Amino acid sequence: MDQKIKILLVEDDPNFGSIMKSYLELNDFEVVLKADGKQGLVAFRAERFHICILDVMMPEMDGFTLAKEIKKANSEIPFIFLTAKSLKEDMLEGFRAGADDYITKPFDSEVLLFKLHAILKRNHARSDSDAEANEFRVGKFLFNYNLRMLTHEKLALQLSPKEASLLKMLCSAKDGILLRKDALEKIWGSDNYFNGRSMDVFIARLRKCLKADPSIEIANIHGNGFRIIIS
Numbered sequence: 001m002d003q004k005i006k007i008l009l010v011e012d013d014p015n016f017g018s019i020m021k022s023y024l025e026l027n028d029f030e031v032v033l034k035a036d037g038k039q040g041l042v043a044f045r046a047e048r049f050h051i052c053i054l055d056v057m058m059p060e061m062d063g064f065t066l067a068k069e070i071k072k073a074n075s076e077i078p079f080i081f082l083t084a085k086s087l088k089e090d091m092l093e094g095f096r097a098g099a100d101d102y103i104t105k106p107f108d109s110e111v112l113l114f115k116l117h118a119i120l121k122r123n124h125a126r127s128d129s130d131a132e133a134n135e136f137r138v139g140k141f142l143f144n145y146n147l148r149m150l151t152h153e154k155l156a157l158q159l160s161p162k163e164a165s166l167l168k169m170l171c172s173a174k175d176g177i178l179l180r181k182d183a184l185e186k187i188w189g190s191d192n193y194f195n196g197r198s199m200d201v202f203i204a205r206l207r208k209c210l211k212a213d214p215s216i217e218i219a220n221i222h223g224n225g226f227r228i229i230i231s
Contacts, residue, residue: 004030005120008052010040010066011082012059016105020053023109029116037061041069051120052079056090067097075161076146078119080112136171139216139230143167152212159209162187166202170218170228179225 007029011017014035021031032047034040038060044052052070056063063081070077078100083090094102100119103112134145141152148164150157159167165187170178180199181191188195203218203226210216217229 004028005050005116006030006032006048007116008040008044008047008049009033010035010037010052010058010063011055012036012057013055027113037063037066040066044070045073049077051116051123052077054079054081056081056083056094064093064097067094067099071098072161074147076123078123080115080119082107134168136168138167138171138210138228139213141210141213141216143171150209155212157209162202163205163209166199167206170206170226173225173227177221177225177227181225183225 005028007024009017009021009024009031011020011033012035017033017035021033024031032043032049034043036059037054040052040054041061052067054063054066058066061069063083067079067081070079079098080101080103081094081097081099082103082105083094084105091102100123101115103115136143136145138150141150143150145164145168148159148161150159150167166183169183169186173179180196184191184195184199188198207218210218215231217231219227219229221227
């Protein structure tokens with residue numbers, strides 16, 4: 001990780017937020033500070049971050065809600081909750097929202113640094129091990145599963161979670177054929193008529209997304225599944 005680690009810090013206490021931002025910057029992090037959940041979500045959607053530090057109790061949008069919205073945009077982003085409350089129920093809610101850690105105020109700044117480095121190291125190692133399996137070349141498109149981004153020249157498409165999962169399974173399919181049954185059970189949870197119709201809708205959406213490259217075809221394999229064909 002040669003580039004500076006970029007942190008989204010969302011904290012509604014201006015004094016505490018400013019001190020924490022300065023401390024992290026002194027330790028060679030790049031920090032974007034926002035004062036409430038709504039501002040934090042706008043910043044997250046506009047820029048790319050490596051990790052988020054979120055206060056729990058905030059105006060406009062609380063930290064738990066913000067975390068869930070962030071996870072919708074990028075399910076892989078790590079984050080830490082900050083809170084003045086140490087109730088077990090709040091901590092469980094934080095971990096259910098996908099938190100990598102939960103720190104109760106006041107806390108030792110060195111402990112925060114240690115936790116940040118540990119989470120980033122773990123996340124970086126996982127990204128390295130998954131990089132080959134999560135980035136695919138599809139004709140003239142580059143598909144990044146972790147970011148759910150499909151890019152081609154100046155075109156950049158943000159896929160939905162189901163679209164991204166389906167395209168990944170198509171790209172990873174053994175012998176090139178994605179069995180309907182496998183996709184339905186893994187993505188939709190069961191192989192039934194209604195889920196099958198839903199999957200057909202998502203296949204149609206993917207075909208529309210990929211139409212900028214006419215060499216790509218998602219072909220129906222009758223009675224079996226689908227296959228990506230590049231002519």
